[in-house]
Amino acid sequence: MDARVQGGAVVGGRRELWLFVLQRASAALLAPLVLVHLATMIYAIQGGLSAAEILARTRASVAWPLLYALFVAAASVHGAIGLRTIVREMTPWRGASLDAAAVAFALACLALGFRAVGALA
Amino acid sequence: MSEPRANGPELSVEVWRGRAEGRFQTYRVPLRPSQTVLDVVTYVQRRIDPTLSYRFACRVGMCGSCAMMVNGAPRWTCRTHVARVAKDRRLRLAPLRNLPVIKDLAADMTPFFDKWREAEARFLPSSPRAAATARIPPADPERAAADAAIECIGCGVCHAACDVVAWQPDYLGPAALNRAWTLVNDARDADRRAHLAAVAGDAGCHACHSHQSCATFCPKGLNPTASIAGLKRASALALLAGRL
Numbered sequence: 365m366d367a368r369v370q371g372g373a374v375v376g377g378r379r380e381l382w383l384f385v386l387q388r389a390s391a392a393l394l395a396p397l398v399l400v401h402l403a404t405m406i407y408a409i410q411g412g413l414s415a416a417e418i419l420a421r422t423r424a425s426v427a428w429p430l431l432y433a434l435f436v437a438a439a440s441v442h443g444a445i446g447l448r449t450i451v452r453e454m455t456p457w458r459g460a461s462l463d464a465a466a467v468a469f470a471l472a473c474l475a476l477g478f479r480a481v482g483a484l485a
Numbered sequence: 486m487s488e489p490r491a492n493g494p495e496l497s498v499e500v501w502r503g504r505a506e507g508r509f510q511t512y513r514v515p516l517r518p519s520q521t522v523l524d525v526v527t528y529v530q531r532r533i534d535p536t537l538s539y540r541f542a543c544r545v546g547m548c549g550s551c552a553m554m555v556n557g558a559p560r561w562t563c564r565t566h567v568a569r570v571a572k573d574r575r576l577r578l579a580p581l582r583n584l585p586v587i588k589d590l591a592a593d594m595t596p597f598f599d600k601w602r603e604a605e606a607r608f609l610p611s612s613p614r615a616a617a618t619a620r621i622p623p624a625d626p627e628r629a630a631a632d633a634a635i636e637c638i639g640c641g642v643c644h645a646a647c648d649v650v651a652w653q654p655d656y657l658g659p660a661a662l663n664r665a666w667t668l669v670n671d672a673r674d675a676d677r678r679a680h681l682a683a684v685a686g687d688a689g690c691h692a693c694h695s696h697q698s699c700a701t702f703c704p705k706g707l708n709p710t711a712s713i714a715g716l717k718r719a720s721a722l723a724l725l726a727g728r729l
Contacts, residue, residue: 378724384691385721453652
């Protein structure tokens with residue numbers, strides 16, 4: 365059996381399908397979150413709010429840190445799966461080491477993102 | 486054999502000669518009304534250079550054997566008029582992209598059809614030949630979905646047009662996935678789950694980027710991208726429902 369058949373349709377199981385579902389689900393979350401984020405940024409800058417005033421508002425709220433926590437989680441998942449796919453298409457890098465790198469990327473995004481969310485809360 | 490001299494207008498035709506390594510050789514071919522690209526290739530082989538290899542059979546757009554790259558785009562050459570594709574009376578002909586070359590304009594279709602097998606893109610009968618014909622209403626939604634994708638002639642144009650096939654040689658490709666979609670929608674098939682499982686793997690339908698080059702170039706006007714989108718949807722729903 366040649367490598368093409370081994371690496372082909374059946375081998376690989378449901379992992380790719382789960383990643384596809386996660387990618388779609390995280391995209392569905394990100395679409396409104398990005399719009400809310402951009403609109404809020406523009407609104408806050410137009411209004412001339414200082415960083416301290418913005419932080420005062422987010423720290424007084426439960427919704428804003430929660431919204432950004434969701435944003436961080438969705439972006440971490442979406443970015444890691446997307447980068448893994450790009451690497452698989454554009455380079456010969458495959459297998460467990462690539463999956464580990466994608467997980468590491470997601471964890472780094474989560475850590476940095478939640479650190480920022482912690483500052484809002 | 487000497488090249489015949491024509492008095493009328495001529496086409497300048499660059500033709501790939503060789504295998505993976507080779508070069509373009511230029512021939513001058515008389516320009517004629519209603520001339521097809523296949524007419525041009527046949528003229529070169531019969532009148533100028535009998536060592537030229539190419540493939541055709543039906544000449545009427547049924548068999549899917551004459552596809553090649555024409556000025557960089559995959560075309561069925563028997564139904565492609567020179568007047569529609571030649572720029573400044575120039576043609577550049579090459580074997581189909583994303584496939585090995587046997588010789589000159591003849592591509593090796595083996596990897597293309599291997600993918601149909603890998604995609605389980607064959608009908609699995611659920612009842613014996615002697616059984617009564619299945620009755621499926623024409624308006625049935627599954628029947629309509631299969632109908633929209635069924636007229637593939639296996640020419641390989643979509644396979645040559647697809648950038649994902651070029652990037653990811655394992656990718657099953659638009660033709661095999663399009664065929665799988667017709668079977669997923671075929672009420673007579675014995676194991677429709679198996680068809681979905683076969684295309685839900687590492688290099689299956691989820692690798693498609695929806696560039697729609699397959700749909701743009703399909704000579705039969707099919708839309709394999711839509712079929713692949715159907716497979717993505719059906720496999721994701723089957724996974725979430727615990728059926729895959």
